[in-house]
Amino acid sequence: MSSSDAHAEEGGLPHHAHHFESQAQQDGAARLGMWLFLGTEVLLFAGLFLGYTVYRHFYHEAFHECSRHLSLVAGTTNTIVLITSSLSVAIAYDAVKKGKNKVAAALLVFTILCAIGFLGIKSWEYWVKFQVGELPGKWYHFSEVTAPGANLYYTIYFLSTGLHAFHVIVGMSVLLWVLKGVVKGKYGPKNYVAVELGGLYWHLVDLVWIFLFPLLYLI
Amino acid sequence: MAHATKDEGHGDGEHSHGIGRYFIVWLALIVGTTLTVITGRIDLGAGNIFLAITIASIKATLVVLFFMHMIETPAANRIVFVTSIVFAILLIVGVFGDLWTRNAMSLPSSAPSTEGPEIQVPGSAAPAHEP
Amino acid sequence: MSQSREHGNVDGELAAAPEVNYLNADRGVWSWLTTVDHKRIGVMYLVSVLLAFLIGGIFAMALRVELLTPGPTIMGANTYNRMFTLHGVVMVFMFMIPAIPGVFGNFMLPLMLGAKDVAFPRLNLLSLYLYWTGATLAISGMIMGGADTGWTFYAPYSTTTPETLFPVLLGVFILGFSSILTGLNFIVTIHTLRAPGMGWMRMPLFVWSIYATSIIQVLATPVIGLTVMLVGIEKIGGFGLFDATKGGDPVLFEHMFWFYSHPAVYIMVLPSMGVVSECIPAYARKNIFGYKMIAYSSLGIAFVGFFAWGHHMFVSGQSTFEDGAFGVISMFVGVFTAIKVFNWVGTLYRGSISVKAPLVYICGFLFFIVFGGMTGIAVATVSLDVHWHDTYFVIAHFHFIMVGAVIMAFLMALHYWFPKMFGRMYHEGWAMTAAGFIVLGFNATFIPQFLLGNAGMPRRYYMYPERFQALNVASTAGSSLLAIGFIIILIYLVFALVRGKRSVDNPWDSRGYEWMTASPPSKHNFDETPIITQDAHSYQKPGEEVEHVVI
Numbered sequence: 051m052s053s054s055d056a057h058a059e060e061g062g063l064p065h066h067a068h069h070f071e072s073q074a075q076q077d078g079a080a081r082l083g084m085w086l087f088l089g090t091e092v093l094l095f096a097g098l099f100l101g102y103t104v105y106r107h108f109y110h111e112a113f114h115e116c117s118r119h120l121s122l123v124a125g126t127t128n129t130i131v132l133i134t135s136s137l138s139v140a141i142a143y144d145a146v147k148k149g150k151n152k153v154a155a156a157l158l159v160f161t162i163l164c165a166i167g168f169l170g171i172k173s174w175e176y177w178v179k180f181q182v183g184e185l186p187g188k189w190y191h192f193s194e195v196t197a198p199g200a201n202l203y204y205t206i207y208f209l210s211t212g213l214h215a216f217h218v219i220v221g222m223s224v225l226l227w228v229l230k231g232v233v234k235g236k237y238g239p240k241n242y243v244a245v246e247l248g249g250l251y252w253h254l255v256d257l258v259w260i261f262l263f264p265l266l267y268l269i
Numbered sequence: 270m271a272h273a274t275k276d277e278g279h280g281d282g283e284h285s286h287g288i289g290r291y292f293i294v295w296l297a298l299i300v301g302t303t304l305t306v307i308t309g310r311i312d313l314g315a316g317n318i319f320l321a322i323t324i325a326s327i328k329a330t331l332v333v334l335f336f337m338h339m340i341e342t343p344a345a346n347r348i349v350f351v352t353s354i355v356f357a358i359l360l361i362v363g364v365f366g367d368l369w370t371r372n373a374m375s376l377p378s379s380a381p382s383t384e385g386p387e388i389q390v391p392g393s394a395a396p397a398h399e400p
Numbered sequence: 401m402s403q404s405r406e407h408g409n410v411d412g413e414l415a416a417a418p419e420v421n422y423l424n425a426d427r428g429v430w431s432w433l434t435t436v437d438h439k440r441i442g443v444m445y446l447v448s449v450l451l452a453f454l455i456g457g458i459f460a461m462a463l464r465v466e467l468l469t470p471g472p473t474i475m476g477a478n479t480y481n482r483m484f485t486l487h488g489v490v491m492v493f494m495f496m497i498p499a500i501p502g503v504f505g506n507f508m509l510p511l512m513l514g515a516k517d518v519a520f521p522r523l524n525l526l527s528l529y530l531y532w533t534g535a536t537l538a539i540s541g542m543i544m545g546g547a548d549t550g551w552t553f554y555a556p557y558s559t560t561t562p563e564t565l566f567p568v569l570l571g572v573f574i575l576g577f578s579s580i581l582t583g584l585n586f587i588v589t590i591h592t593l594r595a596p597g598m599g600w601m602r603m604p605l606f607v608w609s610i611y612a613t614s615i616i617q618v619l620a621t622p623v624i625g626l627t628v629m630l631v632g633i634e635k636i637g638g639f640g641l642f643d644a645t646k647g648g649d650p651v652l653f654e655h656m657f658w659f660y661s662h663p664a665v666y667i668m669v670l671p672s673m674g675v676v677s678e679c680i681p682a683y684a685r686k687n688i689f690g691y692k693m694i695a696y697s698s699l700g701i702a703f704v705g706f707f708a709w710g711h712h713m714f715v716s717g718q719s720t721f722e723d724g725a726f727g728v729i730s731m732f733v734g735v736f737t738a739i740k741v742f743n744w745v746g747t748l749y750r751g752s753i754s755v756k757a758p759l760v761y762i763c764g765f766l767f768f769i770v771f772g773g774m775t776g777i778a779v780a781t782v783s784l785d786v787h788w789h790d791t792y793f794v795i796a797h798f799h800f801i802m803v804g805a806v807i808m809a810f811l812m813a814l815h816y817w818f819p820k821m822f823g824r825m826y827h828e829g830w831a832m833t834a835a836g837f838i839v840l841g842f843n844a845t846f847i848p849q850f851l852l853g854n855a856g857m858p859r860r861y862y863m864y865p866e867r868f869q870a871l872n873v874a875s876t877a878g879s880s881l882l883a884i885g886f887i888i889i890l891i892y893l894v895f896a897l898v899r900g901k902r903s904v905d906n907p908w909d910s911r912g913y914e915w916m917t918a919s920p921p922s923k924h925n926f927d928e929t930p931i932i933t934q935d936a937h938s939y940q941k942p943g944e945e946v947e948h949v950v951i
Contacts, residue, residue, distance in 0.1 A: 068517075
C-alpha cells in the first residue's frame with residue numbers, strides 16, 4: 051500500500067513503491083490483498099457460525115426461546131444503522147474519486163458515528179443481560195428460560211457479537227485513519243485505493259451482521 | 270513495457286456511475302430487513318431458518334456486488350471471496366454432517382439414559398450412571 | 401549490473417573485488433531488523449527456524465532418552481507430557497509451517513518471478529516480527545508454566561488442566577497470523593509481479609507449490625486462530641463451548657482443530673515438493689517431465705486436503721458415516737502425490753545425474769514420501785486405524801513425511817540454494833557424509849516405530865511394557881545418528897559461511913530463473929525487469945538430447 055508524505059495536493063498524492071511498475075499495478079495488488087484478508091475474516095467468523103449451527107441443532111428449543119428474549123428493537127435498529135453506514139461509506143469513496151473531499155469527510159464522520167451508535171446499542175444490550183443473568187456457559191442464571199442448552203445460546207451470542215463488535219472497533223479505527231488522509235488531501239482522484247480498502251473492511255463488518263441478526267434475533 | 274500481469278488497477282473507478290445505484294441498494298436492504306423481521310417472528314417451523322438465510326444471502330449479495338464493487342472488480346478478487354465462502358460452508362456442512370449422522374445417544378443433548386440395567390462399579394456405593 | 405562470473409565451475413576463483421550485494425549493502429543490526437528486503441527477511445527466518453529446530457530437536461532427544469527404558473529413565477510422567485508438547489508445538493508451528501515458505505519462499509519467489517520484492521515488503525517484515533513474538537510467547541509459556549496437553553490441545557483436558565496454557569495459545573494464535581500474512585503476500589506477489597513473458601504456465605514449479613501452500617494458509621489458518629482463542633476463553637470464562645458438563649461438545653473442538661491442522665500438513669509438504677521439482681531437473685540436467693501435471697497436482701492436493709480432516713477422529717466419537725467418508729476422501733490425496741512421484745522419476749530417468757549432496761536428499765525424499773505416503777493410505781483405512789490410532793504407527797507415518805520428506809527437502813533447498821544466498825560453497829565431502837547420516841539415521845529411528853506401533857505401543861506414554869524395549873533402544877540409537885548428521889551440517893555450513901570458498905554465480909548451471917541474478921543477489925535483484933522467453937526448468941529444446949556434463 052502506498053506510503054507518502056501528508057502534503058496536501060490537488061487530487062491526492064500518487065506514489066508507488068519501487069518494486070511496482072505503476073500506481074495502477076500497486077493498487078491492483080492492494081485490492082487483491084484486501085480481498086484475501088476479507089476471505090480470512092470470513093473463515094474466522096465461519097467457526098462461530100459453525101458453533102451456532104451445532105448448538106442450534108442440539109438445543110433448538112432453547113435457542114428458539116432465547117432469541118425471543120433478545121431486544122428485537124435493538125437488533126433491528128443496529129441492522130439499519132449498519133446498512134446505512136455501508137451506504138455512507140460507499141458514497142464517501144465515490145466522492146473521493148471525484149475529488150469532493152469535504153463531502154467524503156462528512157460522510158466518513160457519519161459512518162463513524164453510526165459505528166459508535168452501534169456499539170452504544172450493543173453495550174446497552176450486554177448490560178441488560180448482565181443484570182438478568184443471560185450469560186454464557188457456567189454464568190448463566192436466567193430464570194425465564196430453563197430449556198437445556200440456554201447457557202450455550204448465550205455463549206454463542208456473546209462470542210459472535212463480541213468478535214463482531216471488536217471488528218466494528220477495528221473498522222472504525224481504519225475509517226478514522228482514512229478520514230485523516232481525506233481531510234489532509236492525501237487521497238483524491240489520483241490516489242483513492244486506501245479509501246476503497248477501508249470501505250471494503252467496513253462492508254465486511256456489515257456483511258457479518260446481516261447474517262448474525264436473523265440467526266440470533268429472529269428465528 | 271508489456272505487462273504480463275492482468276490484475277492491475279482497473280478494479281473500478283474506470284466505469285463511472287452515479288451514486289443512485291447505492292441508494293437503490295440501500296432501499297432494497299431496508300426492504301429485506303423489514304421482510305426478515307416480519308417473517309422471523311411468524312412460526313414456519315423449519316422454513317424459518319431457510320427463509321432467514323435466503324433473505325440474508327440476498328442482502329449480502331447486494332452489499333458485495335454493489336457496495337463492495339464486486340460487479341466490476343477483476344476476476345481474481347471475485348474468486349478469492351467466493352472461495353472463502355465455499356470453504357466456510359464446507360466447514361459448517363462437514364461438521365454438521367457428523368452431528369446429523371451420529372448415533373442419537375452420543376449427542377451431548379441427549380439426556381442420560383435411564384433404561385438398561387444399573388451397573389454397579391466395584392468399590393463405589395452409587396450406581397455408575399445417575400440422571 | 402553486478403559483476404558477472406563464469407558459469408559451470410563449482411569451485412570458482414575468488415572474486416577480483418568485493419561487490420555490493422544484499423548482505424553488505426546496508427550495515428548494522430538495525431538495518432537488518434528494519435529491512436524490507438525479502439532476501440534479508442528470508443535469512444532472518446532461516447536463523448529463526450533453525451533455532452526453533454534446535455529447540456524442538458533437543459526435546460525430541462530428551463524424549464528418546466526417556467524411552468530407553470520401560471520405566472522412568474530421566475523424568476516423570478508430567479515432565480514427559482510437557483516435553484512432547486514442547487516438541488510438537490515448536491516443531492509444527494515454529495519450524496514445519498514457516499520454514500520452507502518463510503526462508504526459501506521469501507528469498508526465491510521474487511527472484512523466480514523477475515520481481516524486485518514481494519508485493520507488500522513491510523507486511524513481510526511484520527510477518528517476521530509476529531513469528532518472533534508468537535514463538536517467544538509460546539516457548540516461554542511452555543517452559544515456565546508448562547503445557548502438557550500435546551500440541552493438539554484437545555478439549556476437555558486443555559480447557560480444564562490447571563497448567564497455564566494461555567501464553568502458549570496466544571503464541572500459536574500470533575504465529576497463525578504470521579502465516580496468514582505470508583500466504584497473502586505470496587498470492588498477491590504471484591498474481592501481480594510476474595515479469596513480462598511469464599504466463600502462469602511458465603512459472604517455476606516451486607512458485608506453483610508456494611501458491612498452493614499460500615491458498616491453504618489463507619483459508620485454513622483463521623479457523624485454528626479462532627479455535628485456540630476459544631480454548632483460551634473457555635479456560636478463563638467457563639463458557640462451556642467444548643465442555644460436556646455444560647452441554648458442550650468436545651468433538652466440536654476436534655473438528656475445528658483438524659479443519660486447519662490437516663491442511664496444515666499440506667502447508668508443510670507442498671513447498672517441499674516444490675523444492676524437489678526445482679532440484680531434480682537441475683541434478684538430472686533434464687526438462688521436468690510433466691510440468692502441467694505437477695503444477696495442477698499441487699492445487700489438487702491443496703483442494704482435496706481440505707476434505708479429509710475427519711481421519712484424525714475415527715475413534716473420537718464421530719459418526720460412522722463420516723468415518724467412512726473421510727477415510728475414502730483422504731486416499732485421493734495419494735493420487736496427486738503419486739502423479740508427482742511418477743513425474744519426478746520420469747525426469748530422473750535417462751537424465752545426466754550429478755551425484756551431489758542434494759541428490760542424496762532427493763533419493764531420500766522419494767523413498768520416504770512413497771513409503772510414508774503409503775502408510776498414510778493405510779491409516780486412512782478406518783478399520784485398520786482403529787488398531788493403529790494413538791500408537792507409534794501413526795507417529796512413524798507422520799514423521800516419515802514430516803522429517804523424511806519435508807526436512808530432506810529443507811536440507812536439499814539449503815544446499816542447492818546456499819551458494820545463491822551466500823555466494824559461498826560448502827564442503828561437498830562433509831555434505832555427503834552428513835546426508836548419509838541423516839538418511840540412515842532417519843530409517844533407524846522411525847522404522848522401528850512402525851513395528852512398535854503395530855505391536856501396540858501407545859504414543860505419548862513415558863512407560864511401556866518390557867517387550868517393547870529393544871525397538872525403542874534401536875529407535876533412540878537411530879535418532880543419535882540423525883542428531884550427528886544435523887550437527888555436522890550445522891558445522892560445515894557455518895564454516896562455509898565465514899570461511900568457505902567463494903562460489904560462482906551458478907555453480908549447478910541450473911536453468912532456474914533465480915540463477916539469472918548474481919550470487920548473492922544485489923539488493924534490488926534486477927536493475928531492469930527481465931523478460932522471460934523460455935519455459936521453466938528448460939534444459940533441452942524439443943528434440944535435443946540430454947547433454948552429459950560434469951558439474
